[in-house]
Amino acid sequence: MATKEAVMTTREVANRLKQLFDEMKWDQALEELFSDDAESIEPPSSEGLQSVKGLEAIKRKGQQFNEMVEEVHGGYVSDLVVGGNHIACAMGMDVTMKGQGRVKIDEIAVYEVRDGKIVKEQFFY
Amino acid sequence: MATKEAVMTTREVANRLKQLFDEMKWDQALEELFSDDAESIEPPSSEGLQSVKGLEAIKRKGQQFNEMVEEVHGGYVSDLVVGGNHIACAMGMDVTMKGQGRVKIDEIAVYEVRDGKIVKEQFFY
Numbered sequence: 453m454a455t456k457e458a459v460m461t462t463r464e465v466a467n468r469l470k471q472l473f474d475e476m477k478w479d480q481a482l483e484e485l486f487s488d489d490a491e492s493i494e495p496p497s498s499e500g501l502q503s504v505k506g507l508e509a510i511k512r513k514g515q516q517f518n519e520m521v522e523e524v525h526g527g528y529v530s531d532l533v534v535g536g537n538h539i540a541c542a543m544g545m546d547v548t549m550k551g552q553g554r555v556k557i558d559e560i561a562v563y564e565v566r567d568g569k570i571v572k573e574q575f576f577y
Numbered sequence: 578m579a580t581k582e583a584v585m586t587t588r589e590v591a592n593r594l595k596q597l598f599d600e601m602k603w604d605q606a607l608e609e610l611f612s613d614d615a616e617s618i619e620p621p622s623s624e625g626l627q628s629v630k631g632l633e634a635i636k637r638k639g640q641q642f643n644e645m646v647e648e649v650h651g652g653y654v655s656d657l658v659v660g661g662n663h664i665a666c667a668m669g670m671d672v673t674m675k676g677q678g679r680v681k682i683d684e685i686a687v688y689e690v691r692d693g694k695i696v697k698e699q700f701f702y
Contacts, residue, residue: 533655533666533667533685535666535669535685535686535701535702536669536683536684536701538667538684538685538702540665540666540685541658542660543660558660558661559660560658560660560665562665562685562687562701576661576689
């Protein structure tokens with residue numbers, strides 16, 4: 453007999469997202485918390501990564517970024533703040549990019565939640 | 578002799594913004610921290626407030642909102658998080674709107690800082 457999963461609140465999604473981010477389980481965050489048709493929006497000024505739609509395309513974008521990285525020296529995710537059905541946090545990385553040297557990346561991420569799943573992530577940098 | 582004002586860092590802008598928000602000095606926050614040509618972006622789904630450009634238009638939007646409000650019962654601004662040249666926070670209000678009854682509004686706000694001034698505020702709800 454099929455059981456209906458309880459729908460997570462935005463606060464519950466935020467708490468789980470923070471937990472997975474702190475454990476650097478990025479792929480598991482996508483699998484567990486993102487909708488299959490989620491969108492990922494980069495700023496218009498982005499020269500590297502592109503905005504994409506769909507969980508598989510978001511995963512490929514993550515792989516694409518990982519392939520550009522030579523070494524990760526550190527990273528952080530701030531506390532998450534929740535307002536209505538949106539979540540925001542600051543995050544950053546200290547990485548050496550292949551052929552580009554060492555850079556610090558700092559940004560704000562905003563997540564939109566519908567029916568207990570993240571349907572949009574949007575980055576500001 | 579003219580003196581050159583020191584340009585505030587994004588963290589300094591965030592700290593001052595939080596202070597003014599906590600004191601509910603919204604107009605002073607606009608005057609002190611916003612660029613003359615700042616943009617204010619509402620979600621595409623917004624039925625009431627519109628996106629506008631320019632400090633005077635942002636002030637008028639604030640007045641327009643105030644005129645729609647019958648009574649403010651409460652409000653909050655979360656801690657502000659800073660990532661690069663962006664700031665994010667959650668904020669909300671418990672208000673009775675004229676002719677619409679009492680509503681709770683919760684949202685995420687993202688602020689973009691350039692040269693020590695806020696050049697864009699963007700709301701997510």
